[in-house]
Amino acid sequence: MTATEMIHSTPRSAGGAMPKLLIDGLSKRYGNVTALEPTQLAVEKGEFLTLLGPSGSGKTTLLQLICGLVERSSGRLFIDGVDQSDTPVHQRDIGLVFQHYALFPHLTVAENVAFPLKMRGCAPGEISRRVKDALEMVHLGHLGDRFPRMLSGGQQQRVALARCFVYQPSIILMDEPLGALDKKLRDHMQIEIKRLHRETGTTIIYVTHDQEEALAMSDRICLMNHARIEQIGAPHEIYTRPRTAFAADFIGISNIFRGEFVHDAGRPRLATPHGIFNLPEDVSATGKGGALVVRPEHLRIGAASPNRITGAVSEIVYAGSETRVIADLGGGTQAILRLWPGDPVPQIGETITAGWDANSAAFVP
Known part of the structure; x- marks a missing residue:
């Protein structure tokens, strides 16, 4: 052109x-x-x-x-x-x-x-x-x-x-x-x-x-x-909706879970070292796999969701307008969660389980 x-x-x-x-x-x-x-x-x-x-x-x-x-x-x-x-x-x-x-x-x-x-x-x-x-x-x-x-x-x-x-x-x-x-x-x-x-x-x-x-x-x-x-x-x-892993990592704070596609009852999911997770509804599972991008504000401790991670609290960061919880998931991977007003604050060393709604995450190839 x-x-x-x-x-x-x-x-x-x-x-x-x-x-x-x-x-x-x-x-x-x-x-x-x-x-x-x-x-x-x-x-x-x-x-x-x-x-x-x-x-x-x-x-x-x-x-x-x-x-x-x-x-x-x-x-x-x-x-x-x-x-x-x-x-x-x-x-x-x-x-x-x-x-x-x-x-x-x-x-x-x-x-x-x-x-x-x-x-x-x-x-x-x-x-x-x-x-x-x-x-x-x-x-x-x-x-x-x-x-x-x-x-x-x-x-x-x-x-x-x-x-x-x-x-x-x-x-x-x-x-x-x-x-x-x-x-x-x-x-x-x-x-x-x-x-x-x-x-x-x-x-x-x-x-x-x-x-x-x-x-x-x-x-x-x-x-x-x-x-x-x-x-x-x-x-x-x-x-x-970042389109690449770099965009997801550079803009804001992200939890990035990489894995490969698996099919469960005909539905594609992402198998990662930390669990098998449902994908957002708008994702077309092409190729071998990719990564789910989950923002800290979408992770809720104790959420009843198929998408869950478990880890030990390693740090709590008070930032005035928000409190962040850092959890060790094993294998050198950490997850960052943002507590909402009224949420109980866990103790360092405590094991927590947190989940997120599949459609709140973004998928990048």
């Missing part, structure tokens, strides 16, 4: 609009090292897409290819249906927000935010108005005369966001912008970025290795591994 054919065959949004960004076979190689396999990706206008994955998975390389900071090895890139593959980085109408705020220390907050407008030759009156609006948008209108050194880390990050939003770029790319903040401030800034995205309708592509951040902020998650896309979908889909 040609790039043009791909554009016209890409699913449209509800209004029938062209994808905001279309990546057609983009790849990057450094000698014999592949930083990004040929990649296909369409991003809708106004979407918040997160590139998620471990270090070396290709997410930052893909981000750099989108904005033009590195030269592609193959493939094309389209913005609003226009080929921008060879367009210089400063002409792609793309905004960048980095982990380190990159504010000019000798300029005030207002002057930092005004900088991209001055570089674009905007009139002084328009600059003043747009800087005021941008600072109000990030709740910093009263700090325009201060210098960056006089601000907290969270305030500096909001200045960086205002400086990016002020010139209204077509797409905003964020490369781990909250990585330098403490957890409480990071959680607050996640809400701020979601609010800005909702209020402006800007298309945002966000890079992180933090799975909780990706689940909390995204319209869709593009999970990457070994320089390619592993799975792409809505956060709920990625979490509840």
